[in-house]
Amino acid sequence: MPERESTTNREAVVSLRGATATLGARPVLRGVDLTVRRGEVVALLGANGSGKSTAVRSVIGQVPLTGGTVELFGTELRRFRQWGRVGYVPQRTTAAGGVPATIREVVASGRLARTRLRWPGKADRRAVDRAIELVGLADRAKDSVSALSGGQHQRVLIARALAAEPELLIMDEPMAGVDLASQEILAATLREQVALNTSVLLVLHELGPLEPLIDRAVVLRDGCVTHDGPPPEALGQHALPGHDHVHPHAAVEPVRTGLLT
Numbered sequence: 001m002p003e004r005e006s007t008t009n010r011e012a013v014v015s016l017r018g019a020t021a022t023l024g025a026r027p028v029l030r031g032v033d034l035t036v037r038r039g040e041v042v043a044l045l046g047a048n049g050s051g052k053s054t055a056v057r058s059v060i061g062q063v064p065l066t067g068g069t070v071e072l073f074g075t076e077l078r079r080f081r082q083w084g085r086v087g088y089v090p091q092r093t094t095a096a097g098g099v100p101a102t103i104r105e106v107v108a109s110g111r112l113a114r115t116r117l118r119w120p121g122k123a124d125r126r127a128v129d130r131a132i133e134l135v136g137l138a139d140r141a142k143d144s145v146s147a148l149s150g151g152q153h154q155r156v157l158i159a160r161a162l163a164a165e166p167e168l169l170i171m172d173e174p175m176a177g178v179d180l181a182s183q184e185i186l187a188a189t190l191r192e193q194v195a196l197n198t199s200v201l202l203v204l205h206e207l208g209p210l211e212p213l214i215d216r217a218v219v220l221r222d223g224c225v226t227h228d229g230p231p232p233e234a235l236g237q238h239a240l241p242g243h244d245h246v247h248p249h250a251a252v253e254p255v256r257t258g259l260l261t
């Protein structure tokens with residue numbers, strides 16, 4: 001794969017600075033800096049409870065910060081209104097939600113941030129069709145979402161986020177509980193978005209099949225950033241808390257990456 005142009009000089013689409021947040025009585029973010037630049041794919045890694053979901057939820061305003069700042073596309077979060085530029089796929093939800101709806105209806109709801117109060121036009125319908133096609137559900141568009149597997153649900157939620165043709169895609173554990181076939185489709189979908197220069201922030205437990213797409217990894221531990229840089233190769237399939245990495249060429253002691261422990 002040809003190397004993509006360096007993103008280091010591009011403008012930040014997500015900028016979290018010195019973010020602190022408390023859930024209940026517990027400090028969950030303790031001074032987090034997190035930047036995603038235009039066209040960059042950033043993986044947010046870390047053990048269970050390290051604050052990954054809280055960090056991305058604070059980026060979209062679902063968790064209020066007690067300190068620090070968030071900017072989206074260079075605009076302070078509380079002044080930011082252009083939500084059509086942001087696609088968000090939350091962690092472990094279903095697309096059904098007890099409401100009888102077809103795949104197309106759920107995906108089309110993701111377009112609303114773009115259409116606002118006007119009647120959807122041709123371009124809107126095309127964007128919805130394309131999103132459904134991208135996740136491999138074109139032949140099932142009229143099926144009810146209640147009949148789908150976990151992996152298919154996840155694909156619908158991703159299509160819903162893509163229907164707005166977002167410039168920034170934020171996904172919280174997109175591969176969790178997803179069957180292998182759906183994982184491959186999701187990886188291909190993401191590859192396509194990356195080729196379109198979409199910026200991506202992914203919460204991941206392990207890099208897995210998405211590893212080749214990732215430009216940078218930010219690792220959280222107890223609400224603090226312990227690593228911000230290239231995803232070390234060793235983390236590939238093994239980005240699990242407490243994993244000891246033995247470098248294949250190291251003759252002596254196993255190398256403890258210390259990134260996730």
Ligand SMILES: Nc1ncnc2c1ncn2[C@@H]1O[C@H](COP(=O)(O)OP(=O)(O)OP(=O)(O)O)[C@@H](O)[C@H]1O
Pocket residue numbers: 023024025026028046047048049050051052053054055
């Ligand atoms: N609503 C809440 N009230 C109180 N504590 C919470 C709440 N939501 C999360 N927490 C706690 O905040 C900490 C960070 O949670 P968060 O979901 O951000 O971590 P995470 O790194 O995404 O973990 P996981 O990989 O398990 O999803 C955890 O200890 C969690 O138990």
